[in-house]
Amino acid sequence: MGCTTIRESKAGLEVLGGRRADLPEGVVADLASAETAAAAKQLCAHHAGKICVAIPSDKVLLRVVELPTVDPAEMRGMAELQVDKFSPFPVEHTAVSLELLSQTEKSSRVLIAAVKREIIDAVGAAFGKAGIIPHWIDVEVMGWWYLLKQAGEIPDRGRRVLLLLDKTCTDVIVSQDGVPVVFRSLGTGRGVSAEDFHTELAEEIGYTMTALEAEWGALETMKIGLWLWPAEAPPKMAMAEGVPADAAAPAAVEPPPGLIPQLTEACGLDVEVRSLATLASLSEGLARRTAARAPMTLDLAPPEWHVQEQTKRTQKTLLIASAVFGVMWLIGISILLSGGRVSTRRIAALKASVEKLEKPAQEVSALTEKVASLEQFADRTHSALECLRDICQRLPDGIDLTSFSYRKGGNVSLRGDAGSAETVYSFFEALQQSTLYASVKAGEVKQRPGGGRPEFTVAATLPGAEAKLEE
CATH class of the missing domain: 3.30.1360.100 (General secretion pathway protein M, EpsM)
Known part of the structure; x- marks a missing residue:
């Protein structure tokens, strides 16, 4: 599990750091495990900003469709009807979101994502144990798509097939004129031999190409881009904090034996092998994609999470304000008390001064009266x-x-x-x-x-x- 923190600066997006928490073998797929919750706490407990969590692509149903509207409200309604067609899950137990991929004057190409609500609840429970409420829920393959797009690996014209052999999931992306038309997860191959898994991959990609021509029309397809990790550089090395993404990339990447011939035979296309280590980490791709979010971008987080997050932030703000008010009140009381003590000392000093001067003043007053009496008796003018x-x-x-x-x-x-x-x-x-x-x-x-x-x-x-x- 990886985490990348970025922030906006005058020079653009700035990567503050990347961290990784390794999970035990077999725990990756269990989002509700105690290990996942501990890793979430380790990575994000001290993060003060908004958090985006991406779930594995094999947990989500992804479908790219053309909708005859440009109105966001109508798109959402049509997307829900599409989900009924391809999702085996009951609607009441499904979280649905969509992302606008491209648009013309009268139609929109959107990506529809559907996932069982219990998976989203498991993510919320895992991060909730760490006191964290995710602000967005994304899908991992969208992070890879963003990185490939930014790296210039997606041609603006023609059709391109990308096969991503990650350590945790295998994804297929097909783009047409620079816009995705297919996102598919082909699983991890756990429980089957490598040869059987490669055969299954070749068959699935061949089937995908056939279905693609039926739905999107015939178009010249370029080479298949096979992206995988070098054997010497697992994903955790490419994501090490302070190490550039391409620093650990070896000179050559060795594909699994027999996979390229099977792909060529099934699709009739040449295969170009590329290294995932030449790209930034997946968590950085997701972080940058989140920072560049458009109004209609995938977000599988339930609306009530946003309410809880806002309530939590409000409570934190009120707590800080109360603490500041309390400190200011204590300072004010201290000033008043110290001022009262100063005033008391001044009054006591003034009283002491008055007492010292009172007796001489009385003596002067009595002497003045005597002088006035003597002058009066000595004056014969008014005798x-x-x-x-x-x-x-x-x-x-x-x-x-x-x-x-x-x-x-x-x-x-x-x-x-x-x-x-x-x-x-x-x-x-x-x-x-x-x-x-x-x-x-x-x-x-x-x-x-x-x-x-x-x-x-x-x-x-x-x-x-x-x-x-x-x-």
Whole structure:
């Protein structure tokens, strides 16, 4: 079992590496074996991209047909009808896919692939044990076709027969004007002698050529291309990581004894022997074919696999996002906690500074008040005598003062009576013109009961008293 990893780069497709996991003899055909699951895990467990798995060609029924439509939906419907004709499996137990090979304005040549669903389920189970969901299911012979096409081994004109003797499977490909018309698997030859198997191969190819002319018409056929591995270079050497595909190819390839004469006799064609070691590995061919996938390319993977794969990727994305969010949350909490501790230390330092400054500030405030009191008592400008002198100078005739109250730095309160209310109001106006007082507030003027002299009160505020009240 081989695996090749590629990626797209600015220079094109880049091969990152190739690996191979050797399976015990006889295990290759058992897709559900524990050895297959272990090999899948060994090769693909650490691969983060999409995975394409190819199943052996002898597990799949392949048929090339011409369909009188170019509509993809109609092609799928016609393909299902064709499967009923050539597939021995019940439709409900069959996985079907198709690939567009060529197209004209009104018709399409397609390859129809049909395989028992239990084989696909076995592949899914084997890779599922490794925690892998394949994104595509391809067929091995399509990888060889891609490699031969890219190597220029498929002529654009005429008919060409290619017989591929791989270690695990024997395939026949017939192309016509550069487009495939036949894909057939002839098995592995296990359980029969080499001579009998070669005879069977020659007969099957002769039958294929006869059926080909009946279905696709007579056309000059070129040589048969016999592709096989050199005895000294099994497939695993050609797929060794870091070794070019053609580095291990020997100078000559020896075909099995008696095979070429049998092919020539059965088909009437010359046989050209070629080495599979001159091509890239099969896994690389499949990987490159997958990277160049067109909209209608073989894919036998069930639709539910794609849903499972998307769900798995979504869960992985959510898990990563949750982990990132958790880390960011922890960082944020750490910053808040450290910031809170810093703030607490700063507040404690500020409180200590305030406590140190509070006592000197109180002492300065008390000293300021004492200085203000001394200045106030030392200032004779607004003394009681000055206020009384000013009042007496402004006191009109007819007014008698009955009370004089003086409060240092506060106000002066007067009470008295007069011959008339007009005289009292004249006195109020005279006090308001004095510069000794910040403000003068006249009280109520009352007439004594029994027609006596009117009584009045007045309050004059000294400078500085209003500021004290606001404080």
